[in-house]
Amino acid sequence: MAGNPRRMRPLRNLYAKIAAIPMVLTALVVFVGGTLWTVTYSFTNSKLLPKLNFVGLDQYERLWSNSLWLTSIQNLMIFGVLSLVLTITMGFLLAVLMDQKIRFEDTFRTIMLYPFALSFIVTGLVWQWLLNPELGIQEFVRGLGFTGFEFDPLSNPDTVLYGLLIAGLWQGTGFVMCIMLAGLRGIDEDIWKAVRVDGIPRWKTYVFVVIPMMRPVFITTLVLVASGIIKLYDLVVAQTSGGPGNASQVPAMYVYRYMFTAQNLGQGFAASTMMLLSVLIVLIPWAYLEFGGKKNG
Amino acid sequence: MTAATSISVRDLTLNFGAVSVLKTLNLDVAEGEFIVLLGPSGCGKSTLLNCLAGLLDPSDGQIWIKGQNVTWAEPSERGIGMVFQSYALYPQMTVRGNLSFGLKNAKMPQAEIDKRVARAAEILQIGPLLDRKPAALSGGQRQRVAIGRALVRDVDVFLFDEPLSNLDAKLRSELRVEIKRLHSRLQNTMVYVTHDQIEALTLADRIAVMRGGIIQQLAAPQEIYNRPTNLFVAGFIGSPSMNFLNGATVDGGRAFDFGGTRIDLAGYDGGAVGARDKAILGLRPEHLTITDTAEPGRTIPAIVEIDEPMGADSLVWLKAGEATISVRVPVERRPAHGAAVHLRVDIPKASIFDARTEQRI
């Protein structure tokens, strides 16, 4: 009665484990390891090369007393809040319009979504040109006879963020619209029948029935858009290069400057650690809602 | 272990985290036997089948097939063929491709593959379909191909995982007969998982009724039907289900007291009843007869509530004290609504359970 030898457990799924090596390395070495490495070196006074010469919170003190960093943070907050509120409201409203059984839905969606296929560099450069004060939209409207017309956001430190915002919205709202539309289509068709039987006006249905039902979609969108905003870099580089002066600097540019051009690595690491912290502020409540809530229901 | 044992499951345990799905389960299947694993969803019947197939690793215990310990063998090395509920045909391959995939993996010569495919196609009458893709087949044809895929492997053990659940009622009964015919022709061991008791009762040599990862009763269909080992099996098998009357056995176990009505237990087919203050009398609807006259010790008075004609038979629902009782009667002998009648009890076919242990006495 010869039985097969009891196979060693680690050898089961051997190929799966080999196949997962890239994932394991990426997760552990790059994502976890890289993050810990940067956080650790943010407490050192590394200049041109990383050195383990700990100086406590020195880099962070210097960071928070650097006006360039403060401007960057302030810019990101203003841009971030406006961009979040506007992309999500506009995205939802457009999705509602698209969900009215309109004709040419595919055409409209193609038009609204194509900017999302373009890079931020292309987006930034196009809008830089459109907002050109001598030859762009301002000049066009003046040419129509409104000679006093002013529309030159990019030259003015107070308005440059709005110039970036116009471009950012142009690039990203189509994407949010698509997610929202998928969310709307996911709502049970019987809801619409029930609402019609009850005679509830359409706007009330959206506000009191549809939006609460789409809560998970809104939260996901919020997290996606927010984590994208924190990474904001290419658009600013292309459209304003951080100018005029330093009026449109953002944290990602600050990090790049200190890591790769100003040769002050410690400062760059401290700044990127602060960026990580801000992402965690967005991410942890979401993860809690998303995964902590599942256990209860 | 005798030579005639085909499958032997020994102390098989499977835990998913803290949940124990199979609890030191033992099962011996004789060669050529048709075993049905029957139970409600989550009872562990599919888990057991997947362990037999090698698709799930047990936490403890052993599985032997044809005298080989296959506990850690690959599914393809166990000498089994398997048929799935969703057919699981490879959509991109033709029927022929589906049938020969396993044989090609086993590096079998093409001539032998062709021979086996032809034989399976002949047995299952799917010859004309061989060059079609699964998408172009009907549900019944797909399941035939799925059976064929097990057939070409020329194995001793067939495993069926709810193979008929995705088919409509008519096709289901057709294929049920076909599987039975297949079994009598091939004479190989079959383990068949289902939650449908009709399939179990019609197909099985023996039925294993499972609940909570434990085999509750393993016996021939008639035995399970007539002498269910406990309340769960009694309630699970039979449609409409068995009537349960709560009462007590009195008079040293010679009678059953049910709300003042006494029923004589002479002729009960079971162990010594004894006096129990909490007992349950189980009566199948066809083991009761409606009469107009009371016979002391043999009848229960009841009031007719509603009846459900079902073609040849009618199911009559009556009220006897607190309890609701169903009785199967020929349709032409339906009593009038509200009539006060008496139910004669066929004690030799009844079951008595201890209300505390829920075991049959």
Added chain:
Amino acid sequence: MADITSQIPASARSALGSGPRGPKPRRRLSPGNIMLYGTLFVVSVYYLLPLWVMIMTSLKGMPEIRMGNIFAPPVEVTFQPWVKAWSEACTGLNCDGLSRGFWNSVQILIPSVFFSIIVASINGYALVNWRFKGSDIFFTILIFGSFIPYQIMLYPIVILLREMGIYGTLWGLVLVHTIFGMPILTLLFRNYFSSLPEELFKAARVDGAGFWGIYFRIMLPMSLPIFVVAIILQVTGIWNDFLFGVVYTKPELYPMTVQLNNIVNSVQGVKEYNVNMAATLLTGLVPLIVYFASGKLFVRGIAAGAVKG
């Protein structure tokens, strides 16, 4: 393309494939309808104007641009700006146009798309069908990792690439794209493979197919649509990358986006807006072609990443 879409399982298709579910349509020319289509029209103009201006500007001569109207079509169509953008425009001292960036991008794109998709699809397959202890933990780290700002990993990767001897080379950038493409693609493939019936996998195992046999013979042939989605996602994503290109390559290997930015935002010389716009269009052309050719699959790609993420 219609053939590919029809193979997508109903569950995956339902999110976008089903028709509008909103209230019943109204009469053709009701005030509400005029408002609705009016709004959509205005919105469409906002979205289309930049594309229009890009094309028109790139076809005009500089004198015509200086005359003013940015929206007007060219009086005299010229392709000179396109030629110049492609082969003569200057970045710093080099004046060989965007063509170099284009070919760099192509060389980066092809291996990056190939490797990132191969790795992620096998990953997703292993995660669904061959789960082993800890596999879900690594996947969770991977997904959370995709939210970490790249900035925090920029320098450690510089060190990593330098140690491997591929810092500043195309292969270094290919590796970076494979790494950062992994979370979203693994998620995409994992979700797709888990939507396939598990019994198919079991049947294949009973038939004696192993890890690679099932992947290549059963899973791959069933997954063409999701591979197309992944290719769309990666081609646009990698083509549009700027940050990794700047950080991990040298000037002569800069991808097209970086070179474009350097051409347009260089401070020397007179600004040639027509050349700039031609260069911008050229850079945007690859993702635009992919977008217009792929239609609904592009939408599916971003929705798959977003809604389930």
